[in-house]
Amino acid sequence: MAVADAGPEAGALGILAAGGRVPIMVAEAAARAGRPVFIVALRGLAVPEVARFSHIVVPIGTPGRVFGAFRGAGCREIVIVGSATRPRLRDVRFDFKALLLVTRYARAVLGGDDKLLTWLVRLFEAEGFTVRGAHEIAPELLAGEGPLGRCAPSPADAADIAIGIDYLATAGRFDIGQAVVVVNHRIVAIEAAEGTDLMLARVAELRASGRLRLSGRAGVLVKTPKPDQDRRVDLPAIGASTVAGALRAELRGIAVAAGETLVADAAETVAAADRAGLFVAGIPLGGVSS
Amino acid sequence: MAVADAGPEAGALGILAAGGRVPIMVAEAAARAGRPVFIVALRGLAVPEVARFSHIVVPIGTPGRVFGAFRGAGCREIVIVGSATRPRLRDVRFDFKALLLVTRYARAVLGGDDKLLTWLVRLFEAEGFTVRGAHEIAPELLAGEGPLGRCAPSPADAADIAIGIDYLATAGRFDIGQAVVVVNHRIVAIEAAEGTDLMLARVAELRASGRLRLSGRAGVLVKTPKPDQDRRVDLPAIGASTVAGALRAELRGIAVAAGETLVADAAETVAAADRAGLFVAGIPLGGVSS
Structure with a gap:
């Protein structure tokens, strides 16, 4: 040994x-x-x-x-x-x-x-x-690949997810937060020092104030690790508060990097998303093997 | 004619x-x-x-x-x-x-x-x-090159400005807001759908809540046009509210693209910045001639 x-x-x-x-x-x-x-x-x-x-x-x-x-x-x-x-x-x-x-x-x-x-x-x-x-x-804390619960991203969601991943990979060399909200092909919020929960709260406020006018559920939270993050200490994490925040922002779902994201209380977190009709999906980015 | x-x-x-x-x-x-x-x-x-x-x-x-x-x-x-x-x-x-x-x-x-x-x-x-x-x-509405008022960026400010410009050029192909706040080499806020004023308000809140702990004046608002913006309709603008927002966020100054940024009420705006000890500087980006 x-x-x-x-x-x-x-x-x-x-x-x-x-x-x-x-x-x-x-x-x-x-x-x-x-x-x-x-x-x-x-x-x-x-x-x-x-x-x-x-x-x-x-x-x-x-x-x-x-x-x-x-x-x-x-x-x-x-x-x-x-x-x-x-x-x-x-x-x-x-x-x-x-x-x-x-x-x-x-x-x-x-x-x-x-x-x-x-x-x-x-x-x-x-x-x-x-x-x-x-x-x-x-x-077992790592997000798997594909939908983690009952809801899955639509083709339109997949297009928004791709934009988010593209942006995060592009901006990744700057040492900033690694999450965005994408709605109808448009990046409407970018995380920096405020953290994911406050970014989601901002989207909820922008919608409530009419500055961001969307009807019903729209948009996706996309969250990925930084390209040069030390995976031992800095994997992104989602949990109950992320699902609650995404719901208040009336998003359609959450996309994370499969195999590179910690899901706290996965069973409860995914069940809460299921009850709300929110998807939580692991997207294979190939970061672990690279 | x-x-x-x-x-x-x-x-x-x-x-x-x-x-x-x-x-x-x-x-x-x-x-x-x-x-x-x-x-x-x-x-x-x-x-x-x-x-x-x-x-x-x-x-x-x-x-x-x-x-x-x-x-x-x-x-x-x-x-x-x-x-x-x-x-x-x-x-x-x-x-x-x-x-x-x-x-x-x-x-x-x-x-x-x-x-x-x-x-x-x-x-x-x-x-x-x-x-x-x-x-x-x-x-005459366009920001000139260099400090517009009495205060000028320090070498440390110049380093933060360079990071902001680098980020905005990198992220520019995504159709998002074109402003960031950089403090001590770190991007702490990125504008998307919320607009510059709300982004500055967020920095003020992050400081007030202690989530962003800085003493005294720190950081720079950097604002540039999108790379493919139609200069006839979409030049970024700053004015009295930008100076007021930068002050509430306790920044050291504002950097904009020289010759590509509209300054509303320039005399009053720059005078307000001068009174507050805030710099407003036009940075040559070469965008107009390119």
Whole structure:
């Protein structure tokens, strides 16, 4: 057995948990496979459900405590996972390790740089940890190919999806959000710093105010990974809030990159989409093999 | 003298006026040059100030009345100008000519297609009118090169501007809004259907909510024409509301394409920026000569 193998012999799995349900699902998957789990939950981001597992809660900005806690729990393999809205200042503390690191990497840390996650991976690796992707521990979290539920995109939806994918691939070299809403061949909203949920809320507002005049369900949310994203830490994720947001924006469906998108609470998420007549479809982009 | 010459001998200048102050400034420029002006003002869009000139107000959707009015006033040359927020339904009527045209051009008219303006130009030309750009009548409306006021971009601002221009050129083949906000090398907001003012409001909100944490003035609004825009009808415009929006978003300045951007009420707009310590700069993109 290679040392990097992910079986129980690799020791407890460490999970650095940011927001949302995905960290919980990774923990559950590891537990189901009989592997002990230790969670370091980021204050102000992680959901309370982390309490179901061995865990500590630490403020953002305390890498000294994070590394120490994982070492103390015997974790050599770490998954860094969860939604990454920027934290509120009151949830941030800096330990001594952080101050050392910040002086060395000031630009990556303070510059609002989205390559922060890539930098975080290198940091863990420099400390001797192995960073694994959430989907390596819980492959069932990945969106499959084709419709995930009962509803499927129409040919017109497929044309809108193709425009969204084309745009996102074109704009991908800029380090921005990777989601758009396309309606009738037209890109009506592009995500940058606001995140997918706020972008969907904007589409709902544009429709409500009459600035975007469409009758009934129209348009598609298209969400893909950045071309140069580190798949271990930065796979896009959808879940119940995405379906709810798409519904409020009166879209016809959601298209994601098959095999490269995490679906939180997939059964419930897809069931909610089914009830609403919304499609959720995995589009093969070939990114994983490239 | 060629028939297409724009002197007084070309007859009254027709102005199809949408929103904002720019149509007024075109009318003033023509009047200053001694040329009679006749304005067809679009209800719900045009500002009340059109009343200073010979004019009629018509609902959107009445091309039969528009063509008839311009012909009745002896106009052969038309400027189509003004801000183009999508109209409220109650301001729209369809005359018989519109119904004829709509059946012929349903997709361009109903599809929310931003190429609508290009189509509008062709429509006027098919009716025997010559369409002129606002900047041909009032070249003083165009942003010059370099800082327009007292404040100038710093080298760091110039780097952000370059990122914005690079992005907009890259994404330009998609028929979307042509403005972004760049802060510290990062694109934080991209305009699509919402328009520049709402995009700036979003940046202000992201900062207020702490989702975008920056201290003090930071970032630049970059606004350029689409690569394939018809310069006669679709030059981007900035004005007092752009400066006010950039201020609320606590930006450091505004960068536009020199020679390809209309500045409404330039003296007042630049003075407001000066008072606020905001730069407004014309960047040479070479688009006019290409």
